[in-house]
Amino acid sequence: MSGHAALVGGEAVSAGRVDALLAAVPARDRVVRTEALARAERQRRRWATQIVVADELARRACAERGLAPPVEVSPARVLAVSGTEVADLGSIVAVALAHSPAARALLAALEAEQQVPERAVRDYYDRNRDRFLTREALRLGVDPYGDVGPADVLPYPEVRDEVARELRRGVARQAFFDWLDRARAGVEYAAGHEHPGDPSHPDHEHRH
Template sequence: MNEHEHDHMHPHTRLPEGACALVQGEYVPREQVEAVLTAVPARGAPPKGRGELRDQPPPTGSQHTTLPAERAAERQRRRWATQVVVADVLARRACAERGLRPPEAAPQGLRAVPEADVAGLGSIVAVVLAYSAAARVLLGHLEAHQAIPEEALWEYYVHNRDRFLTQDAMRRGVDPYGPSGGPLSEPAEPDFLPYEQVKAGIEGELRQAAGRRAFFSWLDLARADVVYAPGHEHPGDPSHPDHEHRH
C-alpha cells in the first residue's frame, strides 16, 4: 500500500472551530497546517513527483490560468498539508506506543526534500519525513526490524549483475549478462565484486525498501479513522468535487 491508497468512508464531521482533523480523540489545530503551507511555497515544493500535488498553484496575476483553477489548486495544497500534519501526530503516538525515544512535541521546521525521496516515496510521505522527527524515528525503527532472508540477498546479487561489475570490467566494456554481439566481452567471475563483499550493502538496500513498505502500511492503517474538517480531506478523497487521485 502507499500514500494513494486510503480510506474514503468518513463523512464530513463537524469539528471545533480552528481544528483541521480529529486524530484518536486529539483535535489538530489548523495553525499547524498553515505552518506547513508557509514552509512549502506553492511553486517550489513539494517537488513534482508521484504525489497528489503535481500541479502547483500559479503565481498571482497569471494570465494563463483562471481564478477557479487557482482556488482548486490551493484547496488541494491545504488538504495535502493536512496529511503531513496528521501523519506527524500519528507518528508521535506510534513512537510513544512502541516505547521509542519521544522526539520534540512538535516539528520545529522543514528539512530539504530530496527529489529522489519524492520519486520513491511520494510527495506526502517525503515531506512527512522531512517535517516530522517522530516519523523519521518510526521509519528507522521499522527498518531495523525487517528480517531479510539470505535467499533474497543472493537472488538480488544474481539478478542485478550490472551493479557489481569491477571498475576494470566497466572500463573494458564487459557485458554483465553475457556476449551481445558487439565490442562487449563475456564476463568472467573476476569481473564481479565478490558476493561476500557486497552482501552488507544489498541487505541495507533491501531492509530500507522493506522498512518503507512497512511505513506505508502503518500510515494507511493509522489514518483510517481520522476525521477531517471540510476542506481538509485527503487530496484523493472522491467525496469532494475537485479531488485528484493520481498514480
C-alpha cells in the first residue's frame, strides 16, 4: 500500500511506517485457508497501524512536554514482548512500548509524576502477605492465608520501596492507557487501516 495510513492532527502518517513494522514483526507461521489468511493480514495491518499511530502520538506528547527527543530506533529492532506484558497491557500497547522510544519516554515521565500515598503502600503489604514470605517460610511451606507469624514475613521497611515502585508503575500504566484513548480519539484512519476492533468494518475483532 502507498499513501497514508492515518491523519494525526491533520498530518499524514505514512503507510510506509506500517509496512516497515509489519516487515519487522512477521506473521505467525500457520496453515490457513486463503480467505482466512487474507482476513488475518488485513487485521495485522490494522493492528500495526495502531502501534505506529501510538508512536506518532507519543512523539508529539514528548515534544509538548519538553522531553528530550528519543533516539530513533529502526523497526527491525523491535524489542521482544513477553506473554506476560501482552496479558497485562494488551498486544497493541505492549508492542507500542517495545517499538516506540517516545512511548517509553512518555510512560517514564508519567510514572515519575505519580504519588502513591503511604497508606496505599502499607495496605498493599498487609493484604498481600503471600508475596512477602521469607525464604525459610517458603521452604517450610507456611500457609500465607493461615497462621503466619511475624518471622515468616519480610519486614515492611525492607520491601516498602519495592511495593511503592510497583504501585506507581501500575498507576502510570493506567495514566498511559487514559492518555492514549484521549489522544487517538481524533485520529482519522485510511481505508484498510482502521482499528482492528472497529465495528464499522465487517471482519472486526475486539482484541488488543
